Amino acid sequence: MKRLFLIRHARADRRDYQKSDPERPLxxxxxxxxxxxxxxxxxxxxxxxxRMLCSPxxxxxxxxxxxxxxxxxxxxxxxxRDQIYDASVEALIQLLLYTDDSIRVLMLIGHNPNLxxxxxxxxxxxxxxxxxxxxxxxxxxxxxWSQLLEKxxxxxxxxxxxxx
Numbered sequence: 001m002k003r004l005f006l007i008r009h010a011r012a013d014r015r016d017y018q019k020s021d022p023e024r025p026l027x028x029x030x031x032x033x034x035x036x037x038x039x040x041x042x043x044x045x046x047x048x049x050x051r052m053l054c055s056p057x058x059x060x061x062x063x064x065x066x067x068x069x070x071x072x073x074x075x076x077x078x079x080x081r082d083q084i085y086d087a088s089v090e091a092l093i094q095l096l097l098y099t100d101d102s103i104r105v106l107m108l109i110g111h112n113p114n115l116x117x118x119x120x121x122x123x124x125x126x127x128x129x130x131x132x133x134x135x136x137x138x139x140x141x142x143x144x145w146s147q148l149l150e151k152x153x154x155x156x157x158x159x160x161x162x163x164x
Contacts, residue, residue, distance in 0.1 A: 002140045002148075004096070004122070005041075005049070005107040006115050007067065010034040010133035012059040022057045022085065033133030034063045038070025040158060045137065047105075049073050053095070054109045055084040063133070064109045084110040089117045099145040106145075122148070123155040134158055 011030035026034065041047040049071055054064040061078070068075045083091045092114060099106055108115075116130050123138055130136055138153035 001104070002142050002145060003105045004138040004140070004153075005047070005105070005135055006119050006130065006138065007037070007063065007107060007109045007135035008112055008115050008130040008132055009055070009057070009060040009063040009109060010037070010066075012132075024057070024059055026059050026062045030059065030133060031062070031066065034066040035070065037133055037135065037158065038067045041067065041135075042070050045158075047071055049107045050103045050105045051099070052078045052107045052109070053081050053084065054078050055111060056080045056082055057085055057111070060084075060109050060111070067107070067109070084108065086111075087114055089114060089121055092118050093121070093149070096148055097146055101144045101146075103145070119155065123153045125155060127155060127157065130157075 010033040011027050012024045013027040052064055052068060052073055054060050064078050065075050068078060081095060083095060096106070112130060116127055119127050119130060119136050119138065127136065135158045137156045137158065140148060140153050141151055142148065
């Protein structure tokens with residue numbers, strides 16, 4: 001079995017419009033939401049991660065770092081993939097298909113709308129949106145990531161933490 005966590009970065013700061021989009025940091029609410037998501041993943045789902053792939057955008061990196069700390073994943077092992085920032089669903093699928101089969105649990109931290117599009121492509125049912133600081137868990141009855149498109153997953157959505 002392979003497990004895929006699709007995580008949308010937590011809420012970003014919208015006050016500093018002089019920074020380019022990739023440089024926008026998390027807001028204080030976003031930092032709190034990421035901490036709560038990490039706690040939910042750790043405490044309710046007993047999550048562990050073998051590999052963490054992340055968009056190079058600052059808000060995604062900050063979300064990944066917070067989740068890594070909550071899950072006991074080495075922050076230095078977070079891998080950045082430029083294509084996650086503004087990738088098509090097809091490019092994201094290719095990234096997943098070529099994941100080493102020794103990886104059983106993969107977490108991808110990125111952006112909407114493409115994370116939601118990807119989730120809908122890979123699972124049974126329909127997901128309206130992955131909210132900021134939220135995610136979805138997809139379990140696949142496969143032995144190799146190259147088989148990812150052969151079986152659909154039933155989604156288990158993790159809702160975002162409530163606002164202030």
